[in-house]
Each structure stands twice: as C-alpha cells, then as structure tokens.
Amino acid sequence: xxxxxxxxxxxxxxxxxxxxxxxxxxxxxxxxxxxxxxxxxxxxxxxxxxxxxxxxxxxxxxxxxxxxxxxxxxxxxxxxxxxxxxxxxxxxxxxxxxxxxxxxxxxxxxxxxxxxxxxxxxxxxxxxxxxxxxxxxxxxxxxxxxxxxxxxxxxxxxxxxxxxxxxxxxxxxxxxxxxxxxxxxxxxxxxxxxxxxxxxxxxxxxxxxxxxxxxxxxxxxxxxxxxxxxxxxxxxxxxxxxxxxxxxxxxxxxxxxxxxxxxxxxxxxxxxxxxxxxxxxxxxxxxxxxxxxxxxxxxxxxxxxxxxxxxxxxxxxxxxxxxxxxxxxxxxxxxxxxxxxxxxxxxxxxxxxxxxxxxxxxxxxxxxxxxxxxxxxxxxxxxxxxxxxxxxxxxxxxxxxxxxxxxxxxxxxxxxxxxxxxxxxxxxxxxxxxxxxxxxxxxxxxxxxxxxxxxxxxxxxxxxxxxxxxxxxxxxxxxxxxxxxxxxxxxxxxxxxxxxxxxxxxxxxxxxxxxxxxxxxxxxxxxxxxxxxxxxxxxxxxxxxxxxxxxxxxxxxxxxxxxxxxxxxxxxxxxxxxxxxxxxxxxxxxxxxxxxxxxxxxxxxxxxxxxxxxxxxxxxxxxxxxxxxxxxxxxxxxxxxxxxxxxxxxxx
DNA sequence: AGCACGCCGACT
DNA sequence: GTCGGCGTGCTC
Numbered sequence: 001x002x003x004x005x006x007x008x009x010x011x012x013x014x015x016x017x018x019x020x021x022x023x024x025x026x027x028x029x030x031x032x033x034x035x036x037x038x039x040x041x042x043x044x045x046x047x048x049x050x051x052x053x054x055x056x057x058x059x060x061x062x063x064x065x066x067x068x069x070x071x072x073x074x075x076x077x078x079x080x081x082x083x084x085x086x087x088x089x090x091x092x093x094x095x096x097x098x099x100x101x102x103x104x105x106x107x108x109x110x111x112x113x114x115x116x117x118x119x120x121x122x123x124x125x126x127x128x129x130x131x132x133x134x135x136x137x138x139x140x141x142x143x144x145x146x147x148x149x150x151x152x153x154x155x156x157x158x159x160x161x162x163x164x165x166x167x168x169x170x171x172x173x174x175x176x177x178x179x180x181x182x183x184x185x186x187x188x189x190x191x192x193x194x195x196x197x198x199x200x201x202x203x204x205x206x207x208x209x210x211x212x213x214x215x216x217x218x219x220x221x222x223x224x225x226x227x228x229x230x231x232x233x234x235x236x237x238x239x240x241x242x243x244x245x246x247x248x249x250x251x252x253x254x255x256x257x258x259x260x261x262x263x264x265x266x267x268x269x270x271x272x273x274x275x276x277x278x279x280x281x282x283x284x285x286x287x288x289x290x291x292x293x294x295x296x297x298x299x300x301x302x303x304x305x306x307x308x309x310x311x312x313x314x315x316x317x318x319x320x321x322x323x324x325x326x327x328x329x330x331x332x333x334x335x336x337x338x339x340x341x342x343x344x345x346x347x348x349x350x351x352x353x354x355x356x357x358x359x360x361x362x363x364x365x366x367x368x369x370x371x372x373x374x375x376x377x378x379x380x381x382x383x384x385x386x387x388x389x390x391x392x393x394x395x396x397x398x399x400x401x402x403x404x405x406x407x408x409x410x411x412x413x414x415x416x417x418x419x420x421x422x423x424x425x426x427x428x429x430x431x432x433x434x435x436x437x438x439x440x441x442x443x444x445x446x447x448x449x450x451x452x453x454x455x456x457x458x459x460x461x462x463x464x465x466x467x468x469x470x471x472x473x474x475x476x477x478x479x480x481x482x483x484x485x486x487x488x489x490x491x492x493x494x495x496x497x498x499x500x501x502x503x504x505x506x507x508x509x510x511x512x513x514x515x516x517x518x519x520x521x522x523x524x525x526x527x528x529x530x531x532x533x534x535x536x537x538x539x540x541x542x543x544x545x546x547x548x549x550x551x552x553x554x555x556x557x558x559x560x561x562x563x564x565x566x567x568x569x570x571x572x573x574x575x576x577x578x579x580x581x582x583x584x585x586x587x588x589x590x591x592x593x594x595x596x597x598x599x600x601x602x603x604x605x606x607x608x609x610x611x612x613x614x615x616x617x618x619x620x621x622x623x624x625x626x627x628x629x630x631x632x633x634x635x636x637x638x639x640x641x642x643x644x645x646x647x648x649x650x651x652x
Numbered sequence: 653a654g655c656a657c658g659c660c661g662a663c664t
Numbered sequence: 665g666t667c668g669g670c671g672t673g674c675t676c
Contacts, residue, residue: 010676016653023676044655044675067676626673656674663667 007060008033008070010041011085012052013100017618017625020098022055026069033057033070035085036078038110040071053080053103077115077237079107083292084254090287095640096563096617097277105273106252108220111230118234133185133216133241143321144183148260151293153286153316155307156180158299160326160514164480169460170203171477171514176321177264177299178207181243185216189259190236192244194251194281196268197473198223199459204245204264212243220246220253248273251284260295261285267304267507268473269500269644278639282306301510305503308544309558324538327485327516331524331532351486351523352443358484358521359447363466365475365482366437367512369493377404381423386416395426437469437488452476472508481517490527490535497650499556499643502547506540513538555587557643561610562602563617564645567636569599571624575636576601578620583612592649598634600648614640 006027012019025041027033035054043050049071080088080103088102140148147154158173181191181204195201201221208217218232236244236255244253248271251261263271263285271281282298289296298307298316310316332348347355358364377386377395386395388406395404395413404426405412417424441449444467452458452470461468461476468476472493487509494505513522524535534543552559565572569591576588585606591599605613617638624636639645 007676012675014653018673019653019675025676041676048654050675065676654675656672658672659669661667661669664665 005060006033007058007067008039009055009058010039010052010070011055011099011103012041012043012050013038013104014050014052015098015101017098017622019050020092020100020622023052024067026067027057028069031070031073032076033073034078035082036080037076038074038079040074042068042071052100053085055080055085056082075110075115077119077234079110079233079237081237081254084252086291087252087284087288090291091279091284092277093618094283094287094614095277095279096614096621096638097279101276102252102279105249105275105279106254108229108233108249109226111227114227114230115234118231133188133212140183140187143319144180146317146319147180147297148184148187148189148295150259150295151289152295152297153289153310154295154297154319155303155311155316156297156299156319157303157321157324158301158514159324160301160516161518162477162479162481162515166479167460168206169477169479170207173299173301173514174200174203175207177204177262178211180297180299181208181245181260181262182211184260185212185241185243187259188241189257190241190244190253190255191260191262192246192250192253192255192258193262193264194246194248194271194285195264196270197247199457200264201245201247202459203477208243208245216241216243218242218244218253218255220244220250222247222249248281251281251288258288258292258294260297261288263296263298265300265507265511266298266307267300267503269504272642272644276637278642280641283641300507301514302506302540303544304507305544305547306558308541309548312545312548325518326538327481327513327518327520327522329513329522329524329536329538331527331536333526333528333532347440347525351525354484354521354523355440355486356444358482359444359465359467361483362463362480363450363461363468363478363482365478365485365512365515366440366467366469367472367475367485367487367508368437368469369472369489369508377426379418379421379423380425380427382418382421384418384420386413386418386426388413389416397426437467440467450476470512472504473511475512475515477515481520482515483517483520485512485516485520485522487512487522487524488526490524490531492526494527494531498647500647502543506544509535555604556646557641560604561607561613561641562604562643562645563613563638563640564600564602564642564648565617565636565638566594566600567598568634571634571636572599572601574624575617575620575638576603578623579603579613579616582616583609585609586613589646589649594648600645602645602649 008025008027009022010025035056037054039054040049040051088099092099092102158176161172163169181193184191218235220232236253239256242255244250244255263281266282273279285296288294311318355364397404403412403414447465447467449467452474458476461478463479494501516522530543534540565575580586587604588601590601593599
C-alpha cells in the first residue's frame, strides 16, 4: 500500500466571493478525474454538495491533514481546459471579480442529452487521427498574413457596401470577415469571430456558408437554444480546427489550436458583458493574446477610441487592407447653406429632390436615433425646458398624439403648466424626428414606409421603392445597397452627455453609410463644424485624437483607469476607504446616489497602480462578504474600466 | 449561502 | 440548572 494520495484542486461554481479560491479534495481510488471536468464535492462537513471544476490534479506523497473526497464526477468532458482556467483567473483578477463568475460566462449550461449523444458518437478527445480542412491553394494576402501572425494585435478596416446576391446579400464587411476566417482555417488554426449581435452573426454565417463546410463552423451566440449552444461548445473541444462564430461569450471559446480572435465592431456597447464581473470582449481578447499568444484582430469600418489609442501607442498595428471605397457623404449644412427649408418634409429641397429621385431606383434608408435621444419639450410661450413635476426629469412625447410623460420616472403629465409663465402649451425642442419622418411619409404618399427597430427587426428589404425608417443598429440591408441614406438628427446623438457619445455615433453613422451602394449618396442633416467635416471626408482620426487628448487633459479614461463601486452607502464607503488607504494615487469621485437606492463611487487611478487597486478591491469585497448575508438589492457591484460608469456622475 | 460554534436571558 | 437567541466565522 502506497501512502501517496491523489489530490484534485477544485474551483467551486459559486457566486460567493469568499469561496472563490481553490479547494483540495481527495480523488477516491478508481475515480477517473482529469483537469477541466465538472465534479460534485462536499462542502462543510458533508452536509451539502457543491459543484465545481477540477483545475489540476497532483500527487501528494506525504499526506498531511485530512481532506474530503470528491463525491461524484458530474461529467467526464473537460469543459474547462487549463487554458480557459488561466484566462478566467486573469480576467477575474483584472476586473476585481471571481474566476467562477467568468467561467459561468464562458461555459454554457450543460445539456445532458446533447453531451451523451456527442460522447457516444465517439467524439474522442484524444483522437490522434483528427481531420483538418483542405489547405488553401491561394497564398495569403499580405494583410491576412499580418493579421494571422502569432501573438499579433492588429486593427483591420472593413469595407463599405452590400453584395448583390438578392436574398443572400450580406454587407461586404462581413464578407471580408468571412474570407479572413476561411483563410485562417485553411492554415489549420481555429478562429473565434466575436460579433456584437445576432444580425452580424447571421450575416457572417451566410457569407461563411459559401466558403467553408458547416462542419468547420460552431455557432455560439447568447440567444441560441441551450442545446445547440452546448453542442457548439462541445465542437470547440474537439481536436480539429473550427471557426467559432458568436456573441461576446465566444471570446472564451477553448477551440483547438486557436490562432485568431476577430473582434468585430469593438465600439459596440454589446461587447460589454452585463453580468459580473462585467468584462469587455476587448479586454478578454487581449488577456488571451498575452496568456496564450493568440493573434487578436479588431475589425470595423472605423477603429474605436480604444483601438485608435493603441495604434498611436504602437500596441496595435494598423493593417492596410487596400481599397476603402466609401459612398459620397454630404452634410447638408456644409453643402447647402443657401438652400431653402421650405420643402414639404422640412428638409433642404436638394435632399428632398434626391430622395424623390432615389426612390425611383429602390428603397431609401432613414436612420434615426432612439426615441429617448429625441429632443424634449419646452413651454411654447417662454421657451423654458419642460420638466416633470415629480422628479424633475425631462418631459417628452412618445408619439404625436400622446400626452407628455417623464422620460425618467414615466409619470404622465396630462395637465402640464409652466412653472415660470403659467403657460399650458408645449412645443417640441429642436428637430422632432417623428415629425420629420411622418412628413416624409406624407410627401411620398404612394411609397410604403417600413419601420425597423429593436422590437420590429427586419434583416433585409426588397429592392423596391420604400422609405425604410430604422433606429441605429437595426437597419435592414438591401441587395446592392441603398441608393440613398439619410442620417437624421446627428447633432443630438453626438452632443449627448455621455463618454460614449462620439464612439457610438461614429459607429451608428458609418454602419448606416456602409449599407449604401457604392454609387449611392448619404445626406446628414443638422450637423456642423468638425464632425460634419469628418463625416463628409470619412476620416475620424483628427476628431478621435482630439477627444483622446481632451480626456487625457481631464483625467478621463482611457487616459486613466477607473473602477466604479455600487451598493449600499456603508459598503461602498468601506471599500473606498480601504482602497484609498492601500493605494495613494487613487482619487474617489462621488458618492452619488443611484436610481436603485444605493450609491456610486468612481475611483480613478493611473495604469501603474491598476494591479494594486484591483487586488485591494477584491480583498475588501471578500472581507465585506464574510461579514454575513446581505440582501440582493444592496449587493456590491464593482465594474472596472467601463467609461460609461462616469455618466452616472454627470450633472452632480 | 448554509451551518457551525459561542456566550447571555427566561423557563421546567 | 438548561434551552435557545442569532452575532461572528468558516467552508478542502
């Protein structure tokens, strides 16, 4: 009898910060345990069982102390391979959160039926004779070679325009993404394509289906049925290359020989994970870049603020990918100064005529921003801003005939009267999108109006005359692209009081422009100055640099790092005190009270002390959690490096 | 989270 | 004298 015993180090699948460390368990003789598998283990005197993943197995030759035994192997599939553990712990550390929380984002819910049939089909993980796709016959382009270089970080510009394949049309940018992925696959590596939302995924899928057989594709998106999601995850674990196509969770995919992570439109807010510990796709990709040497490529029509900064710093290489033919973009204020606004739709008559002419060729896209961004109401006699009598929030009208209501608390102000002049009439402030659109509809009575927004999603429209009114990010495509795109009310979006305003607006505009045909034209109303020039020229680098310099001057991210702490004021204060005591170069902003009853404090600190700050944040959160049970509403939330967290402080 | 251990008030 | 309150503290 040998005295040595086999030990498994296990990370528990628990939301409790106190339990987020490794626990040692004995592996009972005869039990087959390997790193990555899910096990059930006793916790606290065998009274209850917890589940977790085996991080590593060790042999202990000199037994010391008594250890509990693993109760059961939940599944023999190593769903958390060592690489994923490394990534999860680094991402957790960076975001002052728990590895178990990150693993919950990365590993889909187990689906027993799917797993059993997959296992039975002989998807043996150590199969030596694994297959690989046909190697490509064409040499890689220089750009693709740069993007695929091991360990590289690149930025790739995607083209404008839409292919002309009828129902099968896709934006050319997704065509390009698909080609890059197929090229990578042909060199024998796996690729993860991480898209902001399902529309992008569908388009890439469509473009990919013409290049690559289905068995090389695994779709891993958030709103997919759990069975197929788990199926796709299991496909990633097979020892053959695969193109993983999905939403932000796909960035963790433990694919075989992963050679490239392609982050599409990293400026899109959908890349910010809404669940703890709130990591951003961009940051996860870079963790994998440094931990696993995987090439990362940020692909979008225009680089984001973060990527622009990295290019300037030399941290990311800007890859020149050839032609960037952009449709003509005309800010009406620059080109049409002396135009009359007397056209039936309150548009410059040149634009009105252009719409009329374009409608002969096909549909016209009109992009509007969300109704919440629409200008509010003001008193028609004295012009002062109309605000809610209950909470002081701005009043707005959801439709032309609706009573005004508060956009913060939702209370309807049926009998509003102005506190200043006692007037009772309200008028819209600035340009009213709804009115412009309905006027446009009236001006072209024979043309159907198609509405596309979040609730009413439309993927594509036929190439027939129509006014397609879409909120940002919801525009349908049309084969060959729109002959005309109208971008309304840009200034309102750009001048929003948010650190995301510039980036989100650029993304919304450039995406809409990329839906136009190459010989099409885009008009932008209500926009002047540098943004109008930049939009007209299709060159945002001056504005983006200026924004970055301004933020550096003001000490705002990304020049500095931030962490926001939300929760009950007592808890938040304790955490703030602890961090301020531990790290001197931390400045606390706030506290500001939250709509949900708690408070927010934002810590601001230089990159050089980032590691100390997140270490202390984790430590003080653990100390707090050990203090006893707390109700779910006042649970502490720590979000690291989300610039939008500063919006909560604005106006205070 | 659970569930222990632990040190002060009213009951057979 | 004991039963039990739930205030800290730990979980391999």
